[in-house]
Amino acid sequence: MSTAEIGLIGLGTMGAALALNIADNGFDIAVWNRTTAKTKQFQADAGALAAKVTATESLEDLVAAIKKPRAIILMVPAGQAVDDQIEALRPLLDDDDLIIDAGNANFHDTNRRATADEGPFLGIGVSGGEEGARFGPSIMGGGKRDHWDRVAHILTAISAKHQGTPCATWMGEDGAGHFVKAVHNGIEYADMQMIAEIYGMMRDGLGMNAAEMGDVFAKWDKGSLKSYLIEISGKVAHTTDPETGKPMLDVIVDAAGQKGTGRWTVIEAQHLAAPIPAIEAAVVARNLSSQRANRALGEDTFGAAPHRLAHDMMATETLEQALIAGKILCYAQGFEMISKASEEFGWALPLPEIAKVWRAGCIIRSAMLDDMATALAADAQQNLIFAPYFAEMIKKTHNALRQVVAQGALHGIAMPALSSGLAYFDAMRTARGTANMIQGQRDFFGAHGFARIDGGEGHHGPWGG
Structure with missing residues (x-):
């Protein structure tokens, strides 16, 4: 039965901490790791939070365990590993299911993934190390605003708080969140x-x-x-x-x-x-x-x-x-x-x-x-x-x-x-610097021209005179 509100792939140090944080804030979560033994060990070590965790042994089981429309967080190494995981996951998902890359991705990769028209996608920057991931990180979201809004209640809940204000917000389209990170x-x-x-x-x-x-x-x-x-x-x-x-x-x-x-x-x-x-x-x-x-x-x-x-x-x-x-x-x-x-x-x-x-x-x-x-x-x-x-x-x-x-x-x-x-x-704090010498040099060897302080662009010096 699909009971989990969100899924997570990748139970390394950061992924495991983030999954526990989500469970600790009252959300049922389904998890999957490439190594099944690690998935089982994670649930065994979850203690009182184990009841909020559904440990799955295949991507198909993970997808089946999450309520529709689904949202799945990826906590895998940046680069090709993310693309490989998306490629394996997308055929199992419905058109409106959301993939969230919460790793340290290059924002250019996030731009590409967000505009690939293969389904909803968010790229979120997560900062705070293992302790932050477990007890409250700073979260910088990027992607379509309506995609962020679908999971904002979870991401703001698990984020750090400054005088009661969540340290999580939407930054902008595409790779904006990963750029800010x-x-x-x-x-x-x-x-x-x-x-x-x-x-x-x-x-x-x-x-x-x-x-x-x-x-x-x-x-x-x-x-x-x-x-x-x-x-x-x-x-x-x-x-x-x-x-x-x-x-x-x-x-x-x-x-x-x-x-x-x-x-x-x-x-x-x-x-x-x-x-x-x-x-x-x-x-x-x-x-x-x-x-x-x-x-x-x-x-x-x-x-x-x-x-x-x-x-x-x-x-x-x-x-x-x-x-x-x-x-x-x-x-x-x-x-x-x-x-x-x-x-x-x-x-x-x-x-x-x-x-x-x-x-x-x-x-x-x-x-x-x-x-x-x-x-x-x-x-x-x-x-x-x-x-x-x-x-x-x-x-x-x-x-x-x-x-x-x-x-x-x-x-x-x-x-x-x-x-x-x-x-x-x-x-x-220097109103007139020394780049005028550089402009003179550029014009001397390459006729690049320069602006004069008394007006006009594209002037040349009498260097050969």
Whole structure:
């Protein structure tokens, strides 16, 4: 008998957590995994929630267990695996049955799938990791609005809540939800990188130990920097390795992993001509971190880069102010990219609502997002750095960012994301920059022409005279 309100395929870490979340919120769910043993184990481990779960052993059984019109969530690896699963599933479904890709899909793939005219399709970005999936993620929906509305009662119920408001909403047509999720992940890359750079200044520049740094992060989490990433940075720094008794940070290899979503963000930013230098720098930094052999060779060849600052040259309060400035600049770049995509793809992406959706459940949740939502509601077209509240914050903190970046450069402490953020800020407050030289060069070697400040386009210089 068809009793399940929704189905789910893929019981990996995220899929299993999301299925339990759905059941925990009172919805009957049917689940299927390619490995039947995993499906049975999932139901066995569901405890009191097992009564809300129908474990199926075939796609046919899964489809039969769901009420019509059906809705089925896919939690499988991005790329070809999604296409293969859709291909296997569609012949078993009715014309109005809805497939929902809740994985980390490239939004171009979601655009293609949503317009393939093979049946209703949603692409939703889900952020929050395993804990978020289990107890309340941030959800960014993309596809036709009426398709979203069919399952919105479930998705809002299982989402994180910020002061009672669900952190789940419809972003726009086709791949809009997965696009917003990609930018979220790009901001996440940059935020994490900037925190790591400040950690590097404390460790290598100030000679602080892990516990001392943990205390600093814990203190910052009570102020303007209050956020999930600052909170867990303090917890990571305070943790001791049970095998060696050393700080956990001291036994972790310094090579950062990545699943490619940050890279997608950077690639798409180039297509959109959207300046996101802090995010780009963070992706480059992860790539560099993997080159451990070359970095060791570099240290042997040139000597170790980082060296200590003179005593009392840098206060942790200065580092805090620098990180505040860097964070604002990073988020401003991300929202500007979303604004450009909204115009390019005709999505009318709701920037204030995006900021609200990110306030809880997701990895980049931060106290600042409340004020960002307010600023974007007042003027969604204006870059966040010009919103009065954030303009005042940057005025108070950019000199600290300048000091930290300068001391990093003088003492060999790499700060790619923070320095890129500073360069972005300085470029954004320079009414007459230096691109006139580039235009002169382009006209000299390629006769590309230039605009004159006293009027007119397509002028050429007397370069051969």
